[in-house]
Amino acid sequence: MFDKTLDRTMTENTKITAQSVNVHYGDKQAIQDVNVDIIDKAVTAFIGPSGCGKSTFLRCINRMNDTIVGCKVTGSITFEGKELTEFDPVYLRSRIGMVFQKPNPFPKSIYDNVAYGPRIHGMAKNKAELDDIVERALKKGAIWDEVKDRLDAPGTGLSGGQQQRLCIARAVATQPDVLLMDEPCSALDPIATAQIEELINELRENYCVIIVTHSMQQAARVSQKTAFFHLGHLVEFDDTNKIFTNPEDPRTESYITGRIG
Amino acid sequence: MDLAKRNRKEKTFRLLGLSAIVLSLVFLVSLFASVISSGLPSFWQTKYTLQLDLPSDKLDKSGTRDPLKMKKVTTIGYSKALVQALKDNLDAAGIDYSELSKKEFKNMISKEAPAQLRNAVLADPSLLDRSFTWTLLANGRIDGYYKGRVTMQSAELDGMVSPAQLELADAMKEKGLLKTSFNTQFFWWPDASDLRPEAAGLGVAFLGSFYMMLIVLVLAVPISVCTAVFLEEFAPTNWFTDLIEINISNLAAVPSIVFGILGLSLFINFAGLPQSAPLVGGLCLTLMTLPTVIIAARASIKAVPPSLKDGALALGASKTQAVFHHVLPSAAPGILTGTIIGLAQALGETAPLLLIGMVAFVREYPSLSPEGITEPATALPIQIYNWTVRGDPAFVERASGAIIVLLTFMIAMNLLAVLLRRRVEKRW
Numbered sequence: 001m002f003d004k005t006l007d008r009t010m011t012e013n014t015k016i017t018a019q020s021v022n023v024h025y026g027d028k029q030a031i032q033d034v035n036v037d038i039i040d041k042a043v044t045a046f047i048g049p050s051g052c053g054k055s056t057f058l059r060c061i062n063r064m065n066d067t068i069v070g071c072k073v074t075g076s077i078t079f080e081g082k083e084l085t086e087f088d089p090v091y092l093r094s095r096i097g098m099v100f101q102k103p104n105p106f107p108k109s110i111y112d113n114v115a116y117g118p119r120i121h122g123m124a125k126n127k128a129e130l131d132d133i134v135e136r137a138l139k140k141g142a143i144w145d146e147v148k149d150r151l152d153a154p155g156t157g158l159s160g161g162q163q164q165r166l167c168i169a170r171a172v173a174t175q176p177d178v179l180l181m182d183e184p185c186s187a188l189d190p191i192a193t194a195q196i197e198e199l200i201n202e203l204r205e206n207y208c209v210i211i212v213t214h215s216m217q218q219a220a221r222v223s224q225k226t227a228f229f230h231l232g233h234l235v236e237f238d239d240t241n242k243i244f245t246n247p248e249d250p251r252t253e254s255y256i257t258g259r260i261g
Numbered sequence: 262m263d264l265a266k267r268n269r270k271e272k273t274f275r276l277l278g279l280s281a282i283v284l285s286l287v288f289l290v291s292l293f294a295s296v297i298s299s300g301l302p303s304f305w306q307t308k309y310t311l312q313l314d315l316p317s318d319k320l321d322k323s324g325t326r327d328p329l330k331m332k333k334v335t336t337i338g339y340s341k342a343l344v345q346a347l348k349d350n351l352d353a354a355g356i357d358y359s360e361l362s363k364k365e366f367k368n369m370i371s372k373e374a375p376a377q378l379r380n381a382v383l384a385d386p387s388l389l390d391r392s393f394t395w396t397l398l399a400n401g402r403i404d405g406y407y408k409g410r411v412t413m414q415s416a417e418l419d420g421m422v423s424p425a426q427l428e429l430a431d432a433m434k435e436k437g438l439l440k441t442s443f444n445t446q447f448f449w450w451p452d453a454s455d456l457r458p459e460a461a462g463l464g465v466a467f468l469g470s471f472y473m474m475l476i477v478l479v480l481a482v483p484i485s486v487c488t489a490v491f492l493e494e495f496a497p498t499n500w501f502t503d504l505i506e507i508n509i510s511n512l513a514a515v516p517s518i519v520f521g522i523l524g525l526s527l528f529i530n531f532a533g534l535p536q537s538a539p540l541v542g543g544l545c546l547t548l549m550t551l552p553t554v555i556i557a558a559r560a561s562i563k564a565v566p567p568s569l570k571d572g573a574l575a576l577g578a579s580k581t582q583a584v585f586h587h588v589l590p591s592a593a594p595g596i597l598t599g600t601i602i603g604l605a606q607a608l609g610e611t612a613p614l615l616l617i618g619m620v621a622f623v624r625e626y627p628s629l630s631p632e633g634i635t636e637p638a639t640a641l642p643i644q645i646y647n648w649t650v651r652g653d654p655a656f657v658e659r660a661s662g663a664i665i666v667l668l669t670f671m672i673a674m675n676l677l678a679v680l681l682r683r684r685v686e687k688r689w
Binding site: 062064067090091092093097098100102105106117171174 | 568577
């Protein structure tokens with residue numbers, strides 16, 4: 001359905017690199033020695049069974065793990081060639097947006113949900129500019145047509161799929177370079193899922209998208225690169241086509257054929 | 262276990278639960294019934310309506326109508342004038358009062374009435390020059406006669422009232438000189454001494470309680486919210502914060518009188534603040550209310566879904582922004598409920614106020630300016646306590662009336678808390 005062939009310039013455009021990343025929650029090691037290069041303007045999928053560390057690794061990228069007590073990240077992760085630890089986390093998160101598993105709109109109006117990020121970062125000089133940012137973000141989130149007449153309505157009153165697209169619009173509004181998506185469709189029905197997947201495919205043109213998913217079909221549909229995690233290890237990372245048709249590691253093959261996981 | 266046995270067990274348990282509820286309802290209803298039946302009469306008051314022609318030659322000997330000079334005439338002079346006026350009015354109505362002794366006749370009128378007339382005349386000396394209608398309090402026992410507290414039989418044994426007085430009162434009622442009407446003065450007059458229960462009111466207690474509630478609101482809410490936010494969102498989890506947590510829970514269980522002892526030694530003996538002042542009372546009640554509000558605020562902050570904060574953080578909000586823009590507004594209804602419940606608790610608290618001297622007999626209103634909080638006052642529950650320990654049954658009636666007022670306030674506050682919670686809870 002979607003074009004999965006990538007030209008060479010894209011693959012060389014590395015946005016995020018991880019080298020020997022280890023994550024510990026207290027005494028428990030969640031991720032062991034992960035090395036990965038993530039390219040811009042493409043969708044990278046993290047797949048793997050529950051508890052394999054894919055979400056943990058995702059949360060390392062925008063340093064959301066900082067907020068968890070007892071979580072320790074070692075190794076090196078760079079964003080645009082600079083160590084994550086050298087960024088101010090507040091600035092970093094304005095460049096790396098995140099969409100969560102469960103839609104979490106703020107209990108405010110649709111407009112305020114989207115305008116929140118631009119407001120705290122002082123991105124708009126006046127109301128007209130802010131209106132413009134909100135409209136563009138909602139259009140990018142593919143929800144503008146559904147909500148343009150009721151921007152004052154509470155964001156929590158939308159359906160689950162609409163809420164998730166609102167959250168994507170909210171993340172896009174701060175004009176990030178990277179979008180992290182942590183199982184964005186797991187709480188949605190198939191129709192809403194299809195809408196979000198279509199949206200992800202469009203977002204690929206402008207953003208580096210990283211999506212964690214439980215659904216192998218979803219990974220196959222939306223991503224160009226796929227990383228398979230198992231028990232805290234990054235088992236295999238390659239073009240999506242290759243992972244699903246000709247995996248190198250026997251564990252990957254077992255997982256995608258449904259024998260483990 | 263067979264099915265019949267299981268069903269029987271279920272039935273028994275339901276029955277037990279139902280009977281527990283019925284039992285507590287019975288207690289509640291009997292409590293309310295007893296308070297209301299003994300307290301409602303205090304909202305009515307028996308008064309005479311007389312036509313007054315005051316003897317200006319006696320009440321203003323100088324003839325200048327200068328209040329400073331008129332002050333030389335004490336309440337005794339006004340008392341005589343009122344007795345004479347009562348006689349004149351009875352003569353005019355054709356009522357015979359010859360059976361009453363001089364003392365009995367004088368005691369028809371409340372001891373508070375001359376003082377009130379004197380204040381009115383000093384405020385407006387022109388009253389001396391004209392005839393006017395004046396309502397004055399009847400003696401407490403005569404008031405009690407119309408509320409069923411005093412009967413002809415009890416009057417025969419009572420040194421304070423005689424059947425002849427009651428008969429005269431009945432005759433006056435027939436002619437419209439005596440009426441029992443709604444008692445607005447009960448809500449704004451100050452307390453009165455032992456011999457004049459008919460003049461006692463809740464005014465000073467209202468003001469004192471109001472000042473204290475203001476102080477509690479202004480101090481307890483910000484301190485509690487800051488504490489709760491810090492402990493819940495910013496403090497590291499270690500043995501020290503655990504210790505603080507345990508101690509806050511312990512403070513909530515400390516008997517309130519201990520806070521009174523603390524207030525006495527800290528605010529009065531050490532800091533030198535005045536006794537009997539709403540300021541000190543408010544500070545004690547703040548200490549007492551803090552743990553309640555902190556615990557409620559922490560619980561409601563904890564109840565905010567973490568996804569909300571994560572959403573804000575992921576957009577690049579700082580932790581403080583995430584807390585103040587999203588967590589706190591979502592927790593606000595819960596914090597508000599906790600605050601109102603804490604305030605209602607503080608409103609009804611008596612023990613700590615006894616220790617800091619608010620139990621004193623106060624007849625002067627604290628001033629309405631900010632200095633008022635350092636001037637002596639009482640509080641509603643203290644006023645109830647004060648009245649219940651006095652001998653005259655009229656005071657017990659008034660205490661029950663004050664309990665009704667206090668309960669009304671508390672029920673209103675709790676209702677407000679419930680309404681607020683219903684209205685804004687679970688918006689996410």
